[in-house]
Amino acid sequence: MKGVIIAELIRWMEQAFSPAIADAVITRSEVPGDGVYTTVGNYSHAEALALMGALAEISGEPVPVLADSYGFWLASRFMELYPQMFEGYTDAVTFLRDVDGQHHREVTKLYPDARTPSIVVDIDGEELTVSYGSHRPLADIAHGLVRGYIAYYGDDLEVIRDPGSPGPHAARFLVRAPSRQSVS
Ligand code: HEM
Incomplete structure (x- = not known):
């Protein structure tokens, strides 16, 4: 790594x-x-x-809580370290969609021996699913990174980890508008 x-x-x-x-x-x-x-x-x-x-x-x-917090923090550090990869983005969804095809690809140009994870984004109507897959067991860091970029772009979205995804080498994160409780 x-x-x-x-x-x-x-x-x-x-x-x-x-x-x-x-x-x-x-x-x-x-x-x-x-x-x-x-x-x-x-x-x-x-x-x-x-x-x-x-x-x-x-x-x-617990380790999963620490790894998630680290990922959240790392999201903003990547912006300081690799600002060119963030140019032109104004929302988290568009940014996340380009991680696999562009940002991690840029990473492998910078570091030819890097083995970046697969980050696949599926959009179905209003819902977005971010799927992480890696030979490394770092799904909790991925969770924090997804949360971190949503927080950075200020989008009103929540991230729910699919409890059925196998982890820690793979995980699915559902990104959607928060379900609001009605106040009566
Ligand atoms: C422009 C934004 C990003 C940059 C610059 C970036 C950069 C990197 C770099 C340099 C590595 C190390 C690769 C290696 O060790 O061989 C890496 C790995 C990783 N990236 Fe990204 N990344 C970005 C976005 C993301 C996002 C949005 C996610 C999560 C959805 C993510 C998930 C991960 C994880 C979990 C690893 C650890 C290695 C693994 O699990 O296999 N990255 N990334």
């Missing part, structure tokens, strides 16, 4: 928790290289899982 995903995971831990907690996580997870990752380097995704597992033990939060 490209170092950018793990380097940013460390940065998120420093910001969302503290630099001391990030250090404790690196020590506890026993990842090689003392937690130093270069953006262009390639590392096993097992290192990201080990770091999240250690953070779960230290923080008491």
Whole structure:
């Protein structure tokens, strides 16, 4: 996996928790290289899982909750790191539709050894389904990324994870207008 995903995971831990907690996580997870990752380097995704597992033990939060929060935060970091990929978009649906065919394709031009997940978007009337598939078990990060882009574009949409999707290597997210309770 490209170092950018793990380097940013460390940065998120420093910001969302503290630099001391990030250090404790690196020590506890026993990842090689003392937690130093270069953006262009390639590392096993097992290192990201080990770091999240250690953070779960230290923080008491379950790994899926942490991975989802990290994905949400990562959405805005991608905008800072790769601003050219966001030019011309004004809504989350149009943006998400182009991830597979354009943005992840750009990623593989930047990093020829990247193996990006498949992000397939289906639109059926008012409903949108985003399907994630990967040899890596990172569906919770994908969930957070989808939520993050919807929040960024300010769209009034909710994201519901299909409980029937097999996860963590695959997941389906239903994106739709929130169902409102009628006030009587
Ligand atoms: C312009 C926006 C995006 C950029 C710049 C981007 C960039 C990247 C990069 C650099 C990687 C690492 C690839 C590797 O390790 O080989 C990656 C992986 C990943 N991307 Fe994206 N991505 C974007 C949008 C999205 C969106 C919208 C989703 C979710 C729906 C997503 C889901 C993931 C996941 C979960 C991974 C981790 C690797 C895996 O699960 O196989 N990405 N992305």
